[in-house]
Amino acid sequence: MQIGQVAARTELSIKTIRHYDEIGLVAPSARSAGGFRLYTDADVQRLLVIRRMKPLGFSLDEMRELLAALDTIADRGAASETTSAARDVLADFHRRAEESCVRLRAQLAYAEELTAILEAHAGGDTN
Numbered sequence: 001m002q003i004g005q006v007a008a009r010t011e012l013s014i015k016t017i018r019h020y021d022e023i024g025l026v027a028p029s030a031r032s033a034g035g036f037r038l039y040t041d042a043d044v045q046r047l048l049v050i051r052r053m054k055p056l057g058f059s060l061d062e063m064r065e066l067l068a069a070l071d072t073i074a075d076r077g078a079a080s081e082t083t084s085a086a087r088d089v090l091a092d093f094h095r096r097a098e099e100s101c102v103r104l105r106a107q108l109a110y111a112e113e114l115t116a117i118l119e120a121h122a123g124g125d126t127n
Helices: 003-010 014-022 041-056 060-074 080-121
Strands: none
Touching: 003 014, 003 041, 014 041, 041 060, 041 080, 060 080
């Protein structure tokens, strides 16, 4: 897939995808004869992991760490101690993601409460 197709599938901007390539977070699997970035479904899945991490406040370095752990687990030839360490990293990220979700749910509840208050004060007219 070319970068425009990837942007549409991931809901990330082309600029963001290029940036991730430039910093080595997610590189395209290939380049066309004309030099265009070409991405596979696996590349798209990596970008989707990143997109899901962004609203939870993970840094680029943390994204890199999680992707490396996922790569290690996917590598059938990795040593068991390496795989075990990667699973520990994933468990930590899972715990932190759950904590972030709790905070986001609370923020959403506050936003919904405010919306209800504003609607009540507007006399139910939301237009």
